[in-house]
Amino acid sequence: MKRSIKSEATRQHILDTSFELVLRKGFVGVGLQEILKACDVPKGSFYHYFASKEAFGCALLEQYMADYKVRVEQLWQHTEQSVYARLMALWQAWIDDPIYGSWAENCLIVKLAAEVSDLSEDMRQILNLGVHRLTQRVALLLQEGQQQGSIPTHLDPFKTAQVMYQLWLGAALMTKLAQDKAPLHLALETTKQLLQPIQE
């Protein structure tokens, strides 16, 4: 039992330590040797936990998506706030977050989506499912907001969630490219306009 806890800790240590490497250098850009060195584990130990580099990549993405879900729910736990305010807290976190920094700038989806889409069918599916679940969750929040009155009822919650995600994903990529947060601020401004009631 103790061995199993230690074993789990080593696996977790490999995932945690290599996250930053992959975030900065991409998946193909980080060699196995570099991971082993950063994590201070021997090659045999790595292959004990992960059958291949791709299996490691899958585990890294699965953990990222699971952590992301927890972060979003933590952010949205203040149910005394309006849905509008809770939704805006998410986009504000994409720009800057006191705990995790800018979610957009530290996002494995932004960094890896284009790269893994043509590289690994398993990794692509994990990211795609993760994004699908996230936009579905945003849509459910929008529905809640429509019942509560803080989100306009003329909007299709599922389409609106998808549009917002696409807008923010593009903004995050532009922020990486321009090394400037202006695209994220513009996405925030546009999101506020999207969520405005129809002018009667």
Add this chain to the structure above:
Amino acid sequence: MKRSIKSEATRQHILDTSFELVLRKGFVGVGLQEILKACDVPKGSFYHYFASKEAFGCALLEQYMADYKVRVEQLWQHTEQSVYARLMALWQAWIDDPIYGSWAENCLIVKLAAEVSDLSEDMRQILNLGVHRLTQRVALLLQEGQQQGSIPTHLDPFKTAQVMYQLWLGAALMTKLAQDKAPLHLALETTKQLLQPIQE
């Protein structure tokens, strides 16, 4: 003189042949050996034209952005059409184009932005400048449309161009990830809404 023409042809052959490789496998994901083999040129020849793999990457991106500019201007040459129609022709080409296929799916910006942003300052700047020029060009077209009457005057042309680009960039990335063009169609629908006149 003849040598110089032949020399230019070889350089062009390397750039043309490797485009598809880089588009599918990314920049780091394509090794020099693979490029040499695909282009059927010796290593010395490659280094005659490009000082380094990074210099080759810069040349590839510069050529891509220059070609992109030509393609956009060709698409917009039908000045008898409304600006709205010409703008929509661009987004329609992102979804599907009879000559180049889907611009979104065959886009080096979509494929490489996240990867090169942390990898090569020179490559990042080429892509960033290219995108900046493209959105400025879209903004000028929007201004023309405002004078002509097919684009609503309440829109800020520069912000609107930027917002559209972010939305479409995100949609293109989602299309890669989902292997489904639905995000592009949703971007088209959203673009049409963005360009609607204010309901009085």
